[in-house]
Amino acid sequence: MTADDEAARDALAPGADAELLTDAGIDLEVAAAAAPDREIAVEVGDSIVEVKNLTVKFGGLLALDNVSFDIKRGEILGLIGPNGAGKTTCFNAMTGVYKPTSGDVLLEGKSIKGQKQHRITRLGLARTFQNIRLFGEMSALENVVVGLDARHRTSVPGALIRSPRHIREEKSAIERGMALLEFVGIADLANTASRQLPYGYQRRLEIARALATDPKVLCLDEPAAGFNPAEKEDLMDLIRTIRADGYTVLLIEHDMRLVMGVTDRIVVLEFGRKLADDVPTAIRNDPRVIAAYLGEPEDDVA
Numbered sequence: 001m002t003a004d005d006e007a008a009r010d011a012l013a014p015g016a017d018a019e020l021l022t023d024a025g026i027d028l029e030v031a032a033a034a035a036p037d038r039e040i041a042v043e044v045g046d047s048i049v050e051v052k053n054l055t056v057k058f059g060g061l062l063a064l065d066n067v068s069f070d071i072k073r074g075e076i077l078g079l080i081g082p083n084g085a086g087k088t089t090c091f092n093a094m095t096g097v098y099k100p101t102s103g104d105v106l107l108e109g110k111s112i113k114g115q116k117q118h119r120i121t122r123l124g125l126a127r128t129f130q131n132i133r134l135f136g137e138m139s140a141l142e143n144v145v146v147g148l149d150a151r152h153r154t155s156v157p158g159a160l161i162r163s164p165r166h167i168r169e170e171k172s173a174i175e176r177g178m179a180l181l182e183f184v185g186i187a188d189l190a191n192t193a194s195r196q197l198p199y200g201y202q203r204r205l206e207i208a209r210a211l212a213t214d215p216k217v218l219c220l221d222e223p224a225a226g227f228n229p230a231e232k233e234d235l236m237d238l239i240r241t242i243r244a245d246g247y248t249v250l251l252i253e254h255d256m257r258l259v260m261g262v263t264d265r266i267v268v269l270e271f272g273r274k275l276a277d278d279v280p281t282a283i284r285n286d287p288r289v290i291a292a293y294l295g296e297p298e299d300d301v302a
């Protein structure tokens with residue numbers, strides 16, 4: 001094992017400091033340049049996800065009632081609706097957290113309905129959660145590398161004996177992890193324990209970790225919750241950059257200004273049913289949508 005390889009390995013251990021990254025020959029600028037190593041497909045195209053007659057019942061409660069919509073390749077699709085409308089249930093049923101009662105979810109034409117969460121992530125549908133779910137004691141970099149681990153090919157014996165392939169994969173994981181942290185704008189905090197990061201940076205880290213799985217579609221569940229206006233602006237820029245880098249994005253968000261400002265199309269849910277599906281300007285002026293939001297806090301309807 002070379003000194004570089006040793007250093008790359010050590011950089012994965014808790015408490016690693018920035019020196020180790022440098023020792024491992026990892027240059028932040030080089031890492032940043034490595035970030036857009038994916039095909040850029042910004043043009044909105046065919047359907048990449050099809051949600052078909054999706055229904056979720058909780059006992060007697062019909063949380064999602066026969067909902068159908070699609071997500072086109074390369075678009076930012078907003079999923080909105082008043083509190084309790086079924087947005088998170090829809091997300092959960094799409095990403096394997098809940099088993100749908102009936103209906104189907106297709107990813108690139110193949111059903112992913114009923115598959116386990118990690119399998120759906122591997123197939124290309126990654127998500128963040130409304131309540132941040134990071135490994136608090138682990139550094140920002142380690143949190144991202146966990147996401148990358150899913151893509152490694154070394155066998156368990158290979159990892160145990162620290163085979164050259166395993167070491168190589170670890171080093172490339174660190175480089176890719178750094179590239180992703182750079183991409184979401186928090187590379188200089190790579191070695192900070194995630195629980196010590198400011199809230200907005202924790203949300204960015206969640207996005208980096210989801211991107212580490214190299215998803216075809218990135219699902220963001222209320223990424224601006226708890227953000228101030230400046231942080232919301234920054235988040236809008238980041239979402240646009242993510243799309244410009246070739247990802248398709250599904251966004252649940254309460255903040256109307258953000259949703260209207262960043263999405264190409266919006267699906268509106270109300271009482272578990274689809275109320276509307278249109279471009280933001282049409283949604284903004286749709287009397288049914290305005291009526292659905294009457295009674296919501298003013299901030300949400302602005």
Ligand SMILES: Nc1ncnc2c1ncn2[C@@H]1O[C@H](COP(=O)(O)OP(=O)(O)OP(=O)(O)O)[C@@H](O)[C@H]1O
Pocket residue numbers: 058061063081082083084085086087088089090
């Ligand atoms: N695990 C569950 N068990 C029972 N009922 C649930 C469960 N999850 C959600 N519900 C119910 O399903 C309905 C839809 O909830 P959901 O959280 O999907 O709405 P939402 O549109 O995401 O709301 P919010 O904007 O408040 O997050 C609500 O009536 C909710 O109480």
